Amino acid sequence: xxxxxxxxxxxxxxxxxxxxxxxxxxxxxxxxxxxxxxxxxxxxxxxxxxxxxxxxxxxxxxxxxxxxxxxxxxxxxxxxxxxxxxxxxxxxxxxxxxxxxxxxxxxxxxxxxxxxxxxxxxxxxxxxxxxxxxxxxxxxxxxxxxxxxxxxxxxxxxxxxxxxxxxxxxxxxxxxxxxxxxxxxxxxxxxxxxxxxxxxxxxxxxxxxxxxxxxxxxxxxxxxxxxxxxxxxxxxxxxxxxxxxxxxxxxxxxxxxxxxxxxxxxxxxxxxxxxxxxxxxxxxxxxxxxxxxxxxxxxxxxxxxxxxxxxxxxxxxxxxxxxxxxxxxxxxxxxxxxxxxxxxxxxxxxxxxxxxxxxxxxxxxxxxxxxxxx
Amino acid sequence: xxxxxxxxxxxxxxxxxxxxxxxxxxxxxxxxxxxxxxxxxxxxxxxxxxxxxxxxxxxxxxxxxxxxxxxxxxxxxxxxxxxxxxxxxxxxxxxxxxxxxxxxxxxxxxxxxxxxxxxxxxxxxxxxxxxxxxxxxxxxxxxxxxxxxxxxxxxxxxxxxxxxxxxxxxxxxxxxxxxxxxxxxxxxxxxxxxxxxxxxxxxxxxxxxxxxxxxxxxxxxxxxxxxxxxxxxxxxxxxxxxxxxxxxxxxxxxxxxxxxxxxxxxxxxxxxxxxxxxxxxxxxxxxxxxxxxxxxxxxxxxxxxxx
Numbered sequence: 258x259x260x261x262x263x264x265x266x267x268x269x270x271x272x273x274x275x276x277x278x279x280x281x282x283x284x285x286x287x288x289x290x291x292x293x294x295x296x297x298x299x300x301x302x303x304x305x306x307x308x309x310x311x312x313x314x315x316x317x318x319x320x321x322x323x324x325x326x327x328x329x330x331x332x333x334x335x336x337x338x339x340x341x342x343x344x345x346x347x348x349x350x351x352x353x354x355x356x357x358x359x360x361x362x363x364x365x366x367x368x369x370x371x372x373x374x375x376x377x378x379x380x381x382x383x384x385x386x387x388x389x390x391x392x393x394x395x396x397x398x399x400x401x402x403x404x405x406x407x408x409x410x411x412x413x414x415x416x417x418x419x420x421x422x423x424x425x426x427x428x429x430x431x432x433x434x435x436x437x438x439x440x441x442x443x444x445x446x447x448x449x450x451x452x453x454x455x456x457x458x459x460x461x462x463x464x465x466x467x468x469x470x471x472x473x474x475x476x477x478x479x480x481x482x483x484x485x486x487x488x489x490x491x492x493x494x495x496x497x498x499x500x501x502x503x504x505x506x507x508x509x510x511x512x513x514x515x516x517x518x519x520x521x522x523x524x525x526x527x528x529x530x531x532x533x534x535x536x537x538x539x540x541x542x543x544x545x546x547x548x549x550x551x552x553x554x555x556x557x558x559x560x561x562x563x564x565x566x567x568x569x570x571x572x573x574x575x576x577x578x579x580x581x582x583x584x585x586x587x588x589x590x591x592x593x594x595x596x597x598x599x600x601x602x603x604x605x606x607x608x609x610x611x612x613x614x615x616x617x618x619x620x621x622x623x624x625x626x627x628x629x630x631x
Numbered sequence: 632x633x634x635x636x637x638x639x640x641x642x643x644x645x646x647x648x649x650x651x652x653x654x655x656x657x658x659x660x661x662x663x664x665x666x667x668x669x670x671x672x673x674x675x676x677x678x679x680x681x682x683x684x685x686x687x688x689x690x691x692x693x694x695x696x697x698x699x700x701x702x703x704x705x706x707x708x709x710x711x712x713x714x715x716x717x718x719x720x721x722x723x724x725x726x727x728x729x730x731x732x733x734x735x736x737x738x739x740x741x742x743x744x745x746x747x748x749x750x751x752x753x754x755x756x757x758x759x760x761x762x763x764x765x766x767x768x769x770x771x772x773x774x775x776x777x778x779x780x781x782x783x784x785x786x787x788x789x790x791x792x793x794x795x796x797x798x799x800x801x802x803x804x805x806x807x808x809x810x811x812x813x814x815x816x817x818x819x820x821x822x823x824x825x826x827x828x829x830x831x832x833x834x835x836x837x838x839x840x841x842x843x844x845x846x847x848x849x850x851x852x853x854x855x856x857x858x859x860x861x862x863x864x865x866x867x868x869x870x871x872x873x874x875x876x877x878x879x880x881x882x883x884x885x886x887x888x889x890x891x892x893x894x895x896x897x898x899x900x901x902x903x904x905x906x907x908x909x910x911x912x913x914x915x916x917x918x919x920x921x922x923x924x925x926x927x928x929x930x931x932x933x934x935x936x937x938x
Contacts, residue, residue: 472649477913479879480654480906483898487661564773571775571880572895591779591884595787605776612771 278549281625288621291614298611302430310409311421313428314579317409318419319383325414325422325599331384336361336406339384347378349402361385363402370397379404414599416589425581426604432582433608436497436566437559443501444562445555448508453543455509456516457535467513470506478503482565486574500565504558511554515547549626556619560612567608583608636922643918647911651701654910655694658903665710665901684710701911711902721890721908727797728877728889734809736867736874739816744863746817747824748856754829762821769818778811778884795886808885812878816870820863827859834858857931864931868924872916876909 282288306313319339320330331339337354340361344351349371352364365371371390379388379402388404413422455466481503489496519525520543528538567584569575571591576582583604590601666672666680681687685696700707706717750762785807786794798804831837832855840854877891890909897905 472646472653475646475914475917476650476653477894477910477917479894480898480910480913483895484657484661487663487898560771567773568775568880572883574895587773587776591775594779594783601776601779605772609768609772609776613767616767616771 278625282621285621285624287617288625291617291621294610295614295618298430298607298614299434302427302434305427306424306431309421309424309427311424313424313581314420316419317383317415317421320409320411320415321419322417322593322597322600323411323415324597325412325603327410327412329408329410331406331408336384339382340379340404343378343382343385344402347375349375352399359406359408361402361404361406364399365402366399368398371400376402376404383407383409413603414597416586416600417593417597420579422586422600422603425586426583426607429581429583429586429604430607430611432576432580433563433566433584434611436582437563439494440497440501440504440562441555441558443498444504444558445508445551446505447502448505449512449544449547449551451505452509452512452514453516453539453547456513457520457539457543459517459520463513467510470509473503474506482569483574486569497562497566500562504562508551508554508558511550512547515550516543519543519546553619553623553626556615556622560615563608563612636926639922639925646918647914650914651698651907651911652694654907655697656690658898658901658906659690661898661901663901665903667901684708697907701907706908706911707904709902709905711896711900711905717904717908720893720905721912724877724888724890724893725912727887728882728891729875731805731808731812731881731887731889732871732874732877734805735812735816736871738809738813739820740863740867742813743817743820744824744860746821748828748851748859750821750825751828751832751859752851759825763825766818766821769814770822774811774815774878775880775884777814778807778881781807781811782884795884797887808881808887811884812874812881816874819866819870823863823866824859827862828855831855831859861928861931864927865924868920869917872913872920876913876916 323330336356340354340363341351344363344365348369349365349367352366355362371393373390376388376390379385384407385404386407388402390400390402392401394400411421411423413426416422416425451466451470455463482500485496485499485503489499525538525542528542533541563583566575566582567587570582570584571588573588576585586604587601587608590597590604593600664686665684666677671677672680678687685693688696697707704718706721708716709720712720746762746766750759753759782794785792792807793804796804832851834855836858837850837855840850845854877889879891879895881887882889882891890912893905894909896902897909
C-alpha cells in the first residue's frame with residue numbers, strides 16, 4: 258500500500274452526485290447528440306425568422322405551392338408567360354420580347370398614351386423588380402419596358418397561400434417550443450409543490466390531497482382541454498398556462514412518492530430536531546432531493562405538450578392564422594399531401610427530431626440519475 | 632375476491648358522481664349555448680326550445696333532473712343531433728370504436744411484446760438498438776402524421792387498401808385505422824417489455840429455472856415473461872380505456888363513425904348531454920379497466936391477494 262501525499266492546505270475536492278450524473282450524461286453519445294440537435298433547432302427557431310429574407314406571413318401570389326428547391330425562382334420557363342400576362346393586365350401590346358440574362362427587355366405599344374406609372378404593374382408581380390420605361394416615342398404610344406428578374410429562394414417550398422415554408426417552419430418552432438416550455442414549467446411548479454406538501458404532511462391531509470388528484474385523473478383529459486379552448490380560445494399563451502395547470506397530476510404523484518422516502522432520511526430528522534419549520538424543510542431538503550425524477554419527467558413532458566398543441570391545431574382549435582405552429586403546418590401538409598408533399602415533410606422533420614431529441618435526453622438523464630446503476 | 636370486486640364497483644359510484652358534478656357545472660360555465668346560431672333564433676322559438684330541454688329552469692334543478700335521468704341510465708336527448716337520444720348515438724358508435732380499439736390493443740400487445748422480448752434477449756446488440764430506435768420513432772411521430780402518410784402510400788399510390796370509410800367494419804377498411812391506432816402503443820409496450828424483461832432475466836427465479844435445466848423457451852415464456860408483463864399490464868389499463876373509447880384523430884382522418892368525434896363536436900356545439908354522456912362513458916371505462924388491471928395483477932403475481 259502506498260501513501261498518497263495530501264496537502265492539508267487544500268483538501269481534495271469532493272465529487273457531488275450531480276458531478277457524477279453530469280459525467281455519465283456526457284458519456285452518453287445519444288444524449289449528447291440529442292442535446293446538440295435540440296440546441297440547433299432552438300437556435301434556428303429563434304434566429305431563422307430574423308435572418309430569412311422572407312416574412313412568415315408574406316403572400317407571394319406568383320409562387321403558390323412551389324416545390325422545395327435549392328435553385329432560385331423564377332424558373333426560366335416561368336418568366337415569359339408571367340411577363341406577357343402582366344403586360345396584358347397593364348393593357349400594353351408586346352411587340353418583341355427578349356430575355357437578357359437577369360433582365361427582361363420588351364418593346365411595347367398601346368392604343369392610348371402610355372402612362373409611366375404602368376411600371377407598377379410589373380413591380381407588383383413577385384417575379385420582377387426595378388421596372389423602367391425607356392425610349393418613349395414622340396406620341397407616347399410605344400416604348401421599351403425593362404425589368405430585372407427578382408430572384409428568390411424557397412428552400413422548403415411555399416404553402417397553399419404562397420408563403421415561404423422555411424420561415425413559417427422556424428416561426429412555428431418558436432411557438433411550439435415556447436408552448437412546450439411554458440406549460441411544462443407551470444405543470445412542474447404546481448406538481449412539485451403539491452406533491453411535496455402532500456407527501457411531507459402525510460396522514461389525513463395526504464389522503465385528501467391525493468383523493469383530489471385521483472378524481473381529476475378520472476376526468477377525461479381531452480374534455481378538460483376542450484373546455485380550456487372554449488374558455489381561452491383566442492389567447493394561446495393563457496391557454497397553455499391552463500394546460501400546464503392540468504398536466505401537473507403525474508408530477509404530483511411522482512414527487513409525493515419521492516417525498517415519502519426522503520422524509521424518513523436522517524438529514525430531515527436532523528432538521529426537524531433543530532426546529533426548522535415545515536415550510537423550510539420542504540423548500541430546503543425535500544424539493545432539491547426530488548429534482549432528479551422531476552428533470553427526467555420534464556424532458557418527457559415538453560414533447561407531450563408540443564404533441565398536445567399539435568393535436569389541438571389538427572382539430573382546428575389551436576393557433577390562429579397567420580401565426581402558426583408545427584401542428585398547424587403538419588395538418589395543412591396532411592391536407593395537401595398529394596402534390597405538395599414538402600408541406601408535410603419539413604415541419605414533420607422538425608417536430609419529430611425535436612421530440613426524438615427530447616426523448617433521448619430524457620432517457621439519458623434517467624440513466625445518469627438512476628442510483629441503481631452506480 | 633367477489634367481495635373485493637363488489638366493493639371496488641361500489642366505491643366507483645362516489646367517484647362517478649363527482650365527475651358528473653364537476654363536468655356538468657364546467658360545461659355550463661362555458662360561454663354560449665346549444666341554440667346559439669350565426670343568426671339568432673326568434674325570442675319565442677328560443678323560449679320554447681329552452682322549455683322543452685328544461686334550460687329555462689334554475690341550474691340546480693337541471694342538475695338534479697340530470698342526476699335522476701342518469702341514474703336510470705338515460706343520457707337524455709342530444710341538443711345537436713336533434714332526432715337522436717344520446718343512448719341511440721352511443722349504441723351506434725360505441726361498438727365501432729370498441730372493435731377498433733380492441734383490435735389495436737391486441738395488435739399492440741402481440742407485436743410490442745414480441746419485439747420487447749427479442750430486444751431484451753439481445754440487449755445492447757444491433758437488434759436491440761434497431762427495435763428501440765423504431766420504438767422511439769413510434770412514440771414520437773404523432774398519429775395525425777402517420778395516418779396521412781400510410782394512406783398516401785398504401786391507399787393512393789399502391790391502391791391496396793381503401794383510403795377511408797367504415798363499410799360495416801370490412802376487414803380491408805379496418806386495417807389502416809387499427810395499425811395507426813396501434814403503432815404508438817406497440818412502441819410503448821415494446822419499451823416496457825424490454826425494460827422489465829432485462830430485469831427479469833437477471834432475477835433469481837429465472838436463474839433457478841435455468842439451473843433446473845428447463846428449455847430456453849420454457850424459461851423465457853413461462854418464468855421470465857410472467858413477471859415481466861406486470862408493468863405492461865398496469866400501463867395497458869388506462870391505455871385500453873383510451874383506445875376503446877375512440878380516437879378523434881383516427882376517426883376524423885379515416886371517416887369512421889365512432890364515439891371519439893362526439894367529444895369535440897359536443898363540446899364545440901355546447902351539446903351538453905352529448906358531452907356529459909361521453910364523459911360518463913369514458914370515466915366508466917377508466918374505472919372498469921383499472922379494476923381489470925388490479926385483478927390481472929392478482930392472477931399474474933401470487934403475492935398480490937385481495938381477500
